[in-house]
Amino acid sequence: MKLAMIGFGQAGGKIVDKFVEYDKRHNSGIVKAAVAVNTAKADLMGLSHIPEEKRVLIGQSRVKGHGVGADNELGAEVAEEDVDEVQGAIDSVPVHEVDAFLVVSGLGGGTGSGGAPVLAKHLKRIYTEPVYGLGVLPGSDEGGIYTLNAARSFQTFVREVDNLLVFDNDSWRKTGESVQGGYDEINEEIVKRFGILFGAGEVTGGEVAESVVDSSEIINTLAGGGVSTVGYAREEVEEVQNSGGLLSRLTGSKKEDDGLDTARTTNRITSLVRKAALGRLTLPCEIEGAERALLVMAGPPAYLNRKGIERGRKWLEEQTGSMEVRGGDYPVTGSGFVAGVILLSGVTNVPRIKELQQVAIEAQENIDEINEESETNLDNLIHDDEDELESLF
Numbered sequence: 001m002k003l004a005m006i007g008f009g010q011a012g013g014k015i016v017d018k019f020v021e022y023d024k025r026h027n028s029g030i031v032k033a034a035v036a037v038n039t040a041k042a043d044l045m046g047l048s049h050i051p052e053e054k055r056v057l058i059g060q061s062r063v064k065g066h067g068v069g070a071d072n073e074l075g076a077e078v079a080e081e082d083v084d085e086v087q088g089a090i091d092s093v094p095v096h097e098v099d100a101f102l103v104v105s106g107l108g109g110g111t112g113s114g115g116a117p118v119l120a121k122h123l124k125r126i127y128t129e130p131v132y133g134l135g136v137l138p139g140s141d142e143g144g145i146y147t148l149n150a151a152r153s154f155q156t157f158v159r160e161v162d163n164l165l166v167f168d169n170d171s172w173r174k175t176g177e178s179v180q181g182g183y184d185e186i187n188e189e190i191v192k193r194f195g196i197l198f199g200a201g202e203v204t205g206g207e208v209a210e211s212v213v214d215s216s217e218i219i220n221t222l223a224g225g226g227v228s229t230v231g232y233a234r235e236e237v238e239e240v241q242n243s244g245g246l247l248s249r250l251t252g253s254k255k256e257d258d259g260l261d262t263a264r265t266t267n268r269i270t271s272l273v274r275k276a277a278l279g280r281l282t283l284p285c286e287i288e289g290a291e292r293a294l295l296v297m298a299g300p301p302a303y304l305n306r307k308g309i310e311r312g313r314k315w316l317e318e319q320t321g322s323m324e325v326r327g328g329d330y331p332v333t334g335s336g337f338v339a340g341v342i343l344l345s346g347v348t349n350v351p352r353i354k355e356l357q358q359v360a361i362e363a364q365e366n367i368d369e370i371n372e373e374s375e376t377n378l379d380n381l382i383h384d385d386e387d388e389l390e391s392l393f
């Protein structure tokens with residue numbers, strides 16, 4: 001699946017930068033265009049793979065390249081005012097070659113939190129291609145203001161995109177790790193999961209596959225809107241020479257003749273499907289009730305069989321209760337592992353979001369209280385007790 005990716009804010013820019021690097025490394029062909037947008041010049045300069053002419057600094061007249069801090073209302077205003085500058089960078093993207101837009105952003109800060117939903121709304125008005133969001137929730141230790149920003153941005157972003165794919169920093173952070181080191185690892189995880197998912201619809205070359213996932217299956221799984229989460233599990237395997245390659249095709253040999261035990265191959269797939277669905281999801285949630293799902297099995301062709309994928313798909317149908325579970329394979333020769341990626345779309349039983357909203361409401365009440373209190377305190381300071389003094393004008 002070919003995407004035009006726009007990273008909004010620092011987290012968004014860094015993640016898209018990593019997607020570009022992943023795309024080059026794996027030759028996966030998913031990043032048709034990459035743009036980074038920010039109000040902070042230094043953040044744009046810190047990127048390595050997004051071309052300089054695709055880095056857009058907005059809000060210069062308001063914040064002079066210094067960023068909007070954690071003020072996401074200002075982030076939204078600035079994005080609204082300067083959306084034409086962002087459009088300028090997107091104008092050179094060959095949109096007819098793009099399957100969808102992906103707007104990536106951390107939701108806890110200011111620039112991306114406020115700007116990403118504004119850009120999504122703008123893109124939807126202009127283009128007919130789907131506009132997806134990839135939103136990163138803050139860790140619960142980041143404090144009330146970040147949680148409040150994220151809760152408000154989440155609500156707005158879901159409304160403006162065709163589907164919001166969510167990654168929750170909170171369930172992925174490790175204790176005792178530096179914040180930056182932690183983010184690097186987390187960003188690798190994000191790019192790996194979504195890279196396999198979107199790469200599945202973009203198989204090139206002469207790989208032999210039984211039923212390759214194509215872009216329309218990803219789009220159909222995401223259609224209908226709402227919130228999505230992604231599961232992943234993998235197992236190392238030994239590469240089988242000539243599996244599904246020219247020699248076996250010429251000799252007419254089947255996968256069973258590759259020396260692989262079909263029952264084992266099938267069982268490996270079903271067990272990876274379970275691990276991916278029941279293990280750590282990008283947004284932890286109850287999978288029961290997910291409206292649609294897509295199962296992608298990636299790996300050397302000899303290790304992917306229809307029976308395993310079909311069984312995994314059936315199991316997912318039972319677990320989610322959904323009638324719309326798609327499945328297919330993503331042949332990758334020389335990868336050294338078989339991986340299962342599961343996209344669960346339209347999830348609604350997500351305790352983490354309810355908790356985030358609760359903390360956000362408390363933070364909002366605290367902020368209102370503090371503001372009121374400081375107004376009263378200032379008033380008490382500048383006015384004499386009996387109100388005998390008058391101001392000049």
Ligand code: GDP
Nearest residue numbers: 009010011106108109110111112113138139183
């Ligand atoms: P902005 O530049 O104002 O949009 O704000 P940032 O992107 O710097 O931060 C917003 C939120 O994104 C933070 O509260 C963090 O939760 C998260 N964040 C920041 N940097 C990264 C990163 O590199 N990776 C991930 N996964 N999250 C990040």
